[in-house]
Amino acid sequence: MRLLGICVGAVVVAACTGNTPPEATYAVTVTSLAPPQFAIRAELPLTDDTLRVAQSWPCDLDVLCRGGWPALITDLRVTDAHGRALRTDSLGRRGWVVRDRHAGRVVVEYAVSHLLLAQNDWPAPRETAYADSAMLFTLGRALFVGTTAAGPIRVRFVVPPGVHVSAAWLRDTADGGSGAFTVPGFEALVDNGIVFRHERSMRIRAGQFSMELALFGRWSERRDLVTRLMGAHLTSFTRLLGFDEPGAYLAVFLDDPDMGGESFLSTHALSASPDSAVVRWGRLIGHEVFHYWNGHRIRGADYTSSQWFQEGMTEYYAILSMARNGFITPAAALDELSRNLRAHREFGRSLAASGNRKNRGFYASATMVAFVLDVLIRDATDGRRSLDDLMRQMWITFGRPGRPYTQAEVFALAGAMAGRDLDAFFQQHVEGDRPLPLDSVLPLAGLTLARNAAGEEMIVADGNAPPGRRELWRALIAARPPR
Numbered sequence: 001m002r003l004l005g006i007c008v009g010a011v012v013v014a015a016c017t018g019n020t021p022p023e024a025t026y027a028v029t030v031t032s033l034a035p036p037q038f039a040i041r042a043e044l045p046l047t048d049d050t051l052r053v054a055q056s057w058p059c060d061l062d063v064l065c066r067g068g069w070p071a072l073i074t075d076l077r078v079t080d081a082h083g084r085a086l087r088t089d090s091l092g093r094r095g096w097v098v099r100d101r102h103a104g105r106v107v108v109e110y111a112v113s114h115l116l117l118a119q120n121d122w123p124a125p126r127e128t129a130y131a132d133s134a135m136l137f138t139l140g141r142a143l144f145v146g147t148t149a150a151g152p153i154r155v156r157f158v159v160p161p162g163v164h165v166s167a168a169w170l171r172d173t174a175d176g177g178s179g180a181f182t183v184p185g186f187e188a189l190v191d192n193g194i195v196f197r198h199e200r201s202m203r204i205r206a207g208q209f210s211m212e213l214a215l216f217g218r219w220s221e222r223r224d225l226v227t228r229l230m231g232a233h234l235t236s237f238t239r240l241l242g243f244d245e246p247g248a249y250l251a252v253f254l255d256d257p258d259m260g261g262e263s264f265l266s267t268h269a270l271s272a273s274p275d276s277a278v279v280r281w282g283r284l285i286g287h288e289v290f291h292y293w294n295g296h297r298i299r300g301a302d303y304t305s306s307q308w309f310q311e312g313m314t315e316y317y318a319i320l321s322m323a324r325n326g327f328i329t330p331a332a333a334l335d336e337l338s339r340n341l342r343a344h345r346e347f348g349r350s351l352a353a354s355g356n357r358k359n360r361g362f363y364a365s366a367t368m369v370a371f372v373l374d375v376l377i378r379d380a381t382d383g384r385r386s387l388d389d390l391m392r393q394m395w396i397t398f399g400r401p402g403r404p405y406t407q408a409e410v411f412a413l414a415g416a417m418a419g420r421d422l423d424a425f426f427q428q429h430v431e432g433d434r435p436l437p438l439d440s441v442l443p444l445a446g447l448t449l450a451r452n453a454a455g456e457e458m459i460v461a462d463g464n465a466p467p468g469r470r471e472l473w474r475a476l477i478a479a480r481p482p483r
Contacts, residue, residue: 023045023149023150023151023152023153024042024043024044024045024146024147024149024151024152024153024154024186025042025043025153025154025155025156026040026041026042026144026153026154026155026156027040027041027042027156027158028040028143028155028156028157028158029041029157029158030157030158030159030160030163030196031111033131033136033160033163033196034131035113035114035115035118035131036113036114036115036118036129036131036136036138037111037112037113037114037115038111038112038113038143039109039111040108040109040110040111040112040143040144040145041107041108041109042107042108042109042144042145042146043105043106043107043108044105044106044107044108044146044147044149045104045105045147045149045151046098046102046104046105046106046147046149047104047147047148047149048147048148049097049098049099050091050094050095050096050097050098050147050148051078051088051095051096051097051098051108051145051146051147052094052095052145052146052147052148052186053068053069053070053093053094053095053141053144053145053146053190054069054140054141054144054190054191055068055093055094056141057069057093057127057128057141058123058124058127058128060123060124061116061117061120061123061124063116064116064123064128066093067092067093068092068093068094069093069141069142070090070092070093070095070096071116072112072113072114072116072117072142073110073111073112073145074110074111074113075109075110075111076088076096076108076109076110076145077108077109077110078096078098078106078107078108078109079106079107079109080102080103080105080106080107081103081105081106081107083107086098086099086100086102086106087099087100095145096145108145110145112142112143114128114129114131114138114142117129118131125137125254125256125269125271126254126260126261126262126269126270126271127139127262127269128141128142129142130216130254130269132216132217132255134197134198134199134216135195135196135197135198135214135216136195136196136197137193137194137195137214137216137252137254137269138193138194139190139192139193139194139264140189140190140191140192140193140194141190141191143194144186144189144190146186146189146190147186150185150186151185152182152183152184152185153182153183153184153185153186153189154172154180154181154182154183155169155180155181155182155183155189156179156180156181157179157180157194157196158179159179159196162198163196163197163198164196164197164198164199164200164201165179165194165195165196166194166195166197166201166212166214166250167181167192167193167194167195167250168192168193168212168248168249168250168265168266168267169181169182169183169188169192169248169266170182170183170248187265188265188266191264191265191267192250192264192265192266192267193250193252193264193267193269194250195212195214195250195252197214201213201214202215202223202227204227204230204231204234206231206234206235206238207238207243207244208244208245208246208247209234209238209243209245209246209247209248209249210247210248210249211230211234211248211249211250211251212248212249212250212251213226213227213230213251213253214250214251214252214253215253216252216253216254216255217254217255217274218255218274218275219253219254219255219274221274222274225278226253229278229282229285229325229327230251230285230289232321232325232327233285233286233289233290233318233321233325234289236321236324236325237289237290237292237293237317237321240317240388240391240392241293241391241392241395241399242392242395242396243293243395247266247292248266249266249267249268249289249292250266250267250268251267251268251270251285251288251289252267252268252269252270253270253271253272254269254270254271254272255271255273255274256271256272256273257272257273257276258271259271259272259273259276259280259281259284260272260284261284261285261287261288262288263287263288263291263292263295263296265296266292266296268285268288268289268291270284270285270288272284278327279322279327279328279332279336282322282327282328283315283318283319283322283336284318286317286318286319286321286322287314287315287318290314290317290318290321291310291314293395293399294309294310294313294314294317294391294394294399295310295311295314297395297399297400297402298310298394298395298398298399298405299398299404299405300404300405300406300407301404301405301406302406302407303355303356304352304353304354304355304356305352305353305355305407306355306405306407306410307351307354307355307356307358307362307366308351308352308354308355308362308365308366308369308430309366309410311358311362311363311366311367312351312363312365312366312367312368312369312370313366313370313387313391315340315363315366315367315370316367316370316371316374316387317370317391319333319336319337319367320333320476320477322336323477324477324478330461330473330474330477331461333477334447334458334459334460334461335458337367337368337371337459338456338457338458338459339364340363340364340365340367340368340371341364341368341438341457341458341459342364342456342457343360343361343363343364343365344361344364344365344367344368344435344436345435345457346361347361347362347364347365348361348433348435349361349362349433350430350431350432350433351365351366351369351429351430351431352407352430352431353431365436368436369429369430369436370387372429372436372437372438372441373387373390373414373422373425374386374387374476375441375442375444375445375472375476376418376422376425376441376444377389377390377414377417377418378445378472378475378476379444379445379472380418380419380420381417381418381419383471383472383475385417385418385419386417386475386476387417389417390413390414390417393413393417394410394413397409397413407431411423411426414426438459442459442462443462443465443469444469444472445469445470445472445473445476446461446462446465446466446469446470446471446472446473447459447460447461447462447465447473448460448461448462448465461473
C-alpha cells in the first residue's frame with residue numbers, strides 16, 4: 001500500500017479545550033507522505049527573542065550533524081499579532097533570533113522536509129524519522145520550532161483522508177476530530193514520536209496506562225507475540241511500582257537488522273529483525289519501556305553519576321520481567337546475567353564517573369550491581385524486602401513528585417531497605433572500580449561460578465546449595481504483588 005502525496009490547506013488553531021487557552025498552538029499539515037513533507041503554522045508566546053529547536057540530534061548524516069534540526073527547515077517566516085513581518089537571524093543549530101521588537105506573541109510559519117533523510121536511506125531512524133510504503137514515524141524534534149516560554153500546547157494534524165495519527169499525548173476530541181492533542185510543554189512536544197498510518201492503532205492497557213503499537217514491515221506478522229510481551233512488561237512494571245495513574249505511550253518497531261533501542265519521554269523506537277531471538281528483542285523492549293519510569297521520571301540530579309542506576313536497574317528489570325512472565329526460563333535468565341558478568345569483568349572503571357561515556361561494559365557492570373544489590377537486600381532481610389521495594393520507594397519519593405535524586409539519597413534508601421549500611425558497597429563498586437564480590441554473593445542465592453564448553457564464565461545453580469539459599473533465587477525471579 002503506497003502513501004500518496006497530497007496537499008491541503010493549513011488550519012489555524014487558536015484555543016485549547018477547557019477554559020484555559022494554551023500558551024502555544026501548532027497546526028501541522030502533512031503536504032506529502034512520499035516523501036514526508038510538512039507545512040507548520042504556530043502561534044507562540046515569545047518572552048525573549050529566541051526561537052529554539054531541540055538540541056539533540058544524530059550525526060549519521062553530515063548535513064544534520066553540522067546544521068541540527070534547522071537543516072530540515074525552509075521558508076521560515078515570523079510575523080507579529082498584526083501580521084507585520086519580523087526579521088530573524090540564524091543561530092545555526094540553536095534556532096533563530098528575532099531582530100525586530102514584538103508584542104509578546106508571534107506567528108511562526110515554516111516547512112519541514114524529510115526528503116534528505118529518505119534519499120540517504122533513513123540514517124539513524126530511531127533518532128530522526130523512518131518511512132515505508134505503509135507508515136511514517138518521525139520525532140517531534142524533527143518538526144517543531146518553539147520558544148523558551150513554559151505552558152501547555154495544542155497540536156492539530158491535518159492529514160490526507162484515511163490517514164491516522166498516533167502520539168503519546170492526550171488526545172483532544174472536543175472538535176470531533178482525531179488529529180488534535182494537548183501537550184504539557186515543549187519538552188514533551190519534541191521528546192516524543194508521531195506515527196502516521198492508514199490502519200488504526202493497536203492499544204494495550206494496564207489500569208489507566210495506555211500504549212499504542214506501530215509495527216513496521218514484518219513486525220506486523222509477529223503482532224500477537226509482540227502484543228503479549230508488551231502487555232506482560234507493562235503489567236509487571238506498573239505492579240512493581242504500584243503505578244495506577246493515567247499515562248500514554250507509543251512503541252515503534254522498525255524492521256531493521258541493526259538491533260537497538262532509543263527511549264524518549266513517552267515513546268520508544270526499537271529496531272531489530274523480527275526473525276531474531278525473542279530473548280534479545282523482548283529484553284530490549286522491556287528495557288526501553290521501563291525507562292518511562294526509571295530515567296525519565298525517576299531522574300538523578302546529576303546526569304553522569306546517576307546513569308548506573310538508570311541503565312543498570314532498567315536492564316536488570318527487563319531480564320526479570322522476561323523471566324517472571326515466562327518468556328525465558330530461569331536458566332536463560334542466568335545466561336543473561338552471565339553475559340553481563342563477562343562484560344563486567346572487562347570494564348574496570350568507576351560507574352559513577354563513566355555515565356557520560358556508556359559502553360557495553362558500563363551497562364553490564366551496572367546490571368550486575370543491580371543483581372548483587374537485590375541478593376544482598378533479600379539476604380539481609382530474610383526475604384522480607386528486595387530491590388522491588390527499593391524501586392517502588394524511588395518512584396514514591398522521587399518519581400511521582402518529580403524531584404531528582406542525589407547519589408547519597410539512593411545509597412541511604414538502599415541501606416534502609418537492607419536494614420544495614422551499604423555505603424562501603426557503593427563506594428567500592430559504584431564510585432570505585434573494584435570488581436563485584438561474586439564469590440561471596442552468589443552462594444547467598446544458591447548460585448555459583450562455572451565454565452561452559454567454550455570456556456566462558458557462567459553463573460549457574462549450585463546443586464549442592466542448601467534449600468534455603470536456592471529459595472532466594474526462586475523468589476527473585478517470581479513476580480510478587482506490591483505490599
